[in-house]
Amino acid sequence: xxxxxxxxxxxxxxxxxxxxxxxxxxxxxxxxxxxxxxxxxxxxxxxxxxxxxxxxxxxxxxxxxxxxxxxxxxxxxxxxxxxxxxxxxxxxxxxxxxxxxxxxxxxxxxxxxxxxxxxxxxxxxxxxxxxxxxxxxxxxxxxxxxxxxxxxxxxxxxxxxxxxxxxxxxxxxxxxxxxxxxxxxxxxxxxxxxxxxx
Numbered sequence: 562x563x564x565x566x567x568x569x570x571x572x573x574x575x576x577x578x579x580x581x582x583x584x585x586x587x588x589x590x591x592x593x594x595x596x597x598x599x600x601x602x603x604x605x606x607x608x609x610x611x612x613x614x615x616x617x618x619x620x621x622x623x624x625x626x627x628x629x630x631x632x633x634x635x636x637x638x639x640x641x642x643x644x645x646x647x648x649x650x651x652x653x654x655x656x657x658x659x660x661x662x663x664x665x666x667x668x669x670x671x672x673x674x675x676x677x678x679x680x681x682x683x684x685x686x687x688x689x690x691x692x693x694x695x696x697x698x699x700x701x702x703x704x705x706x707x708x709x710x711x712x713x714x715x716x717x718x719x720x721x722x723x724x725x726x727x728x729x730x731x732x733x734x735x736x737x738x739x740x741x742x743x744x745x746x747x748x749x750x751x752x753x754x755x756x757x758x759x
Contacts, residue, residue, distance in 0.1 A: 671699035
């Protein structure tokens with residue numbers, strides 16, 4: 562009988578010891594902070610409204626060999642992220658020899674003024690002078706092109722790029738270019754700057 566009691570007491574002590582192993586206190590502490598993150602935007606201001614320094618949507622008619630067409634456009638970075646580049650793609654929505662004849666058809670030159678262009682002339686025969694510094698954004702080339710890189714652009718967020726687009730029908734344009742009609746779509750595409758640590 563005493564052996565049984567001793568064994569029972571031993572089993573109770575072992576059980577109590579096992580329960581005690583799982584009840585040690587553990588001290589903890591947490592430090593936390595909430596951090597807000599937001600993505601930026603890459604946007605260009607609309608260019609389809611006719612107003613000073615935004616006349617690219619206005620066409621010309623009855624052009625003759627040697628004539629030039631000047632239109633101002635402000636390519637403005639209205640986003641919050643700086644840009645890596647801006648390219649221009651021109652496509653015909655109505656096509657003719659004016660845009661398919663790369664040698665004798667319309668030629669395009671794009672220049673930038675460091676300040677807004679000064680507009681003169683009788684609408685729609687606008688002309689523009691630069692009261693600041695003029696640089697070339699795109700050398701003279703056929704009017705139709707894809708992803709044409711524009712040079713000397715200001716790529717920082719909020720920056721204006723006052724451009725003058727000059728179309729010229731070469732003075733040597735042959736009679737085959739008479740009574741032709743084209744509609745040209747201009748699309749400026751901005752690409753964000755390279756990724757950086759923030």
